[in-house]
């Protein structure tokens with residue numbers, strides 16, 4: 001069975017998309033088969049990995065992105081997967097093993113305009129279609145917006161694990177707290193639609209510090225987060241093994257640049273491999289984080 005993981009925080013801009021794209025790339029480089037599902041109508045991960053010209057075509061067509069499985073509903077998830085999504089300028093495949101379920105701006109219509117069958121909610125429709133292709137993958141990752149509205153619910157319901165990106169600030173802690181509350185409510189709401197084949201409802205497995213500036217002491221925000229996590233573990237609102245991951249991602253200009261280049265950081269080239277203080281670089285952070293996430297499941 002593929003490991004299915006959502007990256008979410010109720011706080012926006014903490015680095016969910018940057019983490020998911022670069023961890024997906026690190027996993028693919030380790031030889032894992034990875035499917036990244038974009039559930040954020042902003043389409044940041046899709047535009048990043050497809051680059052604007054390819055993404056524009058799907059956006060203009062109105063079909064071929066995740067909303068098309070709901071409306072007009074002629075296609076299934078398997079039909080819209082973009083295989084080996086990362087391409088060079090001449091269309092050459094740069095990162096075999098990383099596939100994308102893209103989104104476009106019409107995903108916002110899932111929130112209001114779409115009237116599904118209450119007996120078969122949107123998240124069940126998606127999960128069942130995903131199950132049909134799950135065996136093709138080792139990891140299925142869901143990039144969620146900072147809420148648990150309908151689009152996010154598709155990712156949350158389909159996944160068994162949650163990783164929460166945080167920055168060392170008070171708002172990330174508030175976002176984490178809100179997330180856990182909303183998650184609990186959604187699990188109650190959706191419980192009757194779960195089958196044993198789906199595995200456990202998604203619980204927080206880990207928190208990831210992202211965009212940490214050199215020389216900044218994060219001990220206080222880390223301690224506050226650890227205390228909150230302990231409370232949630234005791235209340236069984238987070239996985240018993242949930243922890244703050246040891247690997248943190250440094251703040252690096254190349255992460256921002258990589259978006260414009262349409263590449264994961266690992267493929268950017270010399271700019272990314274330049275060693276920072278201590279002879280290390282941000283690619284190694286993502287690599288270590290991918291390894292830690294692989295490890296985390298084994299414990």
Ligand SMILES: Nc1ncnc2c1ncn2[C@@H]1O[C@H](COP(=O)(O)OP(=O)(O)OP(=O)(O)O)[C@@H](O)[C@H]1O
Nearest residue numbers: 012013014015016017018146211250251252255256
């Ligand atoms: N390690 C990093 N170093 C430098 N900049 C970073 C890093 N991680 C993320 N950023 C930048 O921070 C901004 C927000 O990141 P990102 O879009 O990944 O956050 P998000 O949580 O997905 O946001 P949203 O809530 O809008 O989906 C982006 O400009 C991104 O390039």
Ligand SMILES: [Mg+2]
Nearest residue numbers: 016017040044
């Ligand atoms: Mg995002």
